[in-house]
Amino acid sequence: MRFTPFSLPSVSQADQAGQPASPSRSRVLWLSCVAHALHDGYTDMIYVLLPVWQADFGLSYGALAMLRGIYAGTMASLQLPAGRLANRLGSRATLALGTLLAASGYAVAGMSGSLLGLCVALAISGSGSSTQHPIASGAVSRTYGRNARGPLSIYNFSGDLGKSALPAAISLLVTLMPWRHALWMVSVLGCVVAAAIALFLPSIPRSKPVTEEPSTPRSSTAGRGFSLLFMIGVLDTGVRVGLLTFLPFLLKAKGVSPPMVGTALALVFIGGAAGKFACGWLGARMGVTGTVLVTEGGTAALIIAVMFCPLALAMVLLPLLGMMLNGTSTVLYGTVPELAPLENTERAFALFYTGTIASGAISPVLYGFLGDRIGIHGATFATALTALAIFPLAVALRSHLMPER
Incomplete structure (x- = not known):
């Protein structure tokens, strides 16, 4: 029987009863x-x-x-x-x-x-x-x-x-x-x-099939929801690696010395780590769709701000840009089990990670060719537009999610 979002097992009966971990x-x-x-x-x-x-x-x-x-x-x-x-x-x-x-x-x-x-x-x-x-x-x-x-x-x-x-x-x-x-x-x-x-590592029990009515909306739309989530993950990864490809050159154009480029990237990565840590809980409280809209909208706005604002302000904005760039991924990964249209979570995660890793490998090449044609600022602006292109996908995903608490 097909895997459904409600068949994720707990480790013990105490956990099922809502006891502490x-x-x-x-x-x-x-x-x-x-x-x-x-x-x-x-x-x-x-x-x-x-x-x-x-x-x-x-x-x-x-x-x-x-x-x-x-x-x-x-x-x-x-x-x-x-x-x-x-x-x-x-x-x-x-x-x-x-x-x-x-x-x-x-x-x-x-x-x-x-x-x-x-x-x-x-x-x-x-x-x-x-x-x-x-x-x-x-x-x-x-x-x-x-x-x-x-x-x-x-x-x-x-x-x-x-x-x-x-x-x-x-x-x-x-x-x-x-x-x-x-x-x-x-x-x-x-x-x-x-x-x-x-x-x-404790033994992880396999999923046990859970019978649901065939007319349940979630059963009939889980595959479409997972496809939307997959597309969002691919585009989000493309935005992230595309921007990181061009960011050192943007900063050098603003007069940053080579050693300071490393410091600037470190600021982005520190913000990215904080974003991954925080956005999992933010997603649980704000909802997946709301969090994705905030992080992708923030990413687009901050990319444009870093492109055009003075160097000092750009450096201040880099940690926040890192938070927006990396925050979406945590919310997406946490949503995979809810939408997995396959027989187990491992295969669903494997599909999702295959798409995002491949996007991370291919996107810099595509944005690089674009940069050769329209310049570094034009290609960087294209990463912001890609982030905004996630908006309709995130809105469409809302109907496929479990009711958000």
């Missing part, structure tokens, strides 16, 4: 957060390693782009197979094996002596990381049921912590030791996390 629920959340932080950190660690590999192997910029593309491509393309594997092996085993595989990929990279070896290593690591998003987010969703929006925002926020911590750690390690030894150290960290998942 059990230790099992807390373990699911925090181990999922640790997995998210590790895998997102592994993903962004590559940016630090690319200059090191260029110097050591004499790689061209095209080869460096290929390395990043291999990792992102394998991670995006294997999201759905990872969800199917979880149906066979269980969430705990699949997530532990995926984490071990991601760690092993970096260990192989530390032993590689050629571009081909790096390509194979990053394909291995990206394959392992493909398990994390659908399975960990699905585990949190199943465990907390209809109260999952807040925990999912914590889970989403943990990824930003990993993106900050692991690249910073590898930057320090490569100054203290050969880069191969540094990769082996972070690989050992991944093996430890994989062991912790295998030993301590």
Whole structure:
């Protein structure tokens, strides 16, 4: 029977009765957060390693782009197979094996002596990381049921912590030791996390079908609602990565020095982390549609403001811009279980993450070609228009959501 939004199970009868979260629920959340932080950190660690590999192997910029593309491509393309594997092996085993595989990929990279070896290593690591998003987010969703929006925002926020911590750690390690030894150290960290998942992550029960009347509006429109949510996620990701592609150039045009560009981006990322953390609860109180309209409208307004206002004011606005850019994603992820038209949450999350990751890879290229034709300001203005294009989709989505409290 098809999966419906009302079939998300709780871990225990006490949870179903509305009691405080059990230790099992807390373990699911925090181990999922640790997995998210590790895998997102592994993903962004590559940016630090690319200059090191260029110097050591004499790689061209095209080869460096290929390395990043291999990792992102394998991670995006294997999201759905990872969800199917979880149906066979269980969430705990699949997530532990995926984490071990991601760690092993970096260990192989530390032993590689050629571009081909790096390509194979990053394909291995990206394959392992493909398990994390659908399975960990699905585990949190199943465990907390209809109260999952807040925990999912914590889970989403943990990824930003990993993106900050692991690249910073590898930057320090490569100054203290050969880069191969540094990769082996972070690989050992991944093996430890994989062991912790295998030993301590509670078993997540599978969904039990819930019978509903075929004429129920939600049953008949869940697929359309999920499609709308998917489109919003793809466009939202496109806005975010498109703007971040052009933002350093916009700031340089305002007279920002290269070191200050890094500081400016840090302000955006700090605001983005805060936005992910806060907007999960904002969505629970304000409603999904209202929150999306506020964040996307705020994004469009702040993009235009940063384009045209003086440098000092632009720097002040950057953290708020980061909050608007990243805030929508938490609300969208928290809504996936409500609209999943498929037989389980893992597959729904896999579909959603496949779309957003692919959008993150393709959008900079499209906006880049646009920038070549109409200039950087015109292309940046196009990202603001894309944010506004989400408005009618968000309004259409309202009728497919559960009544918002």
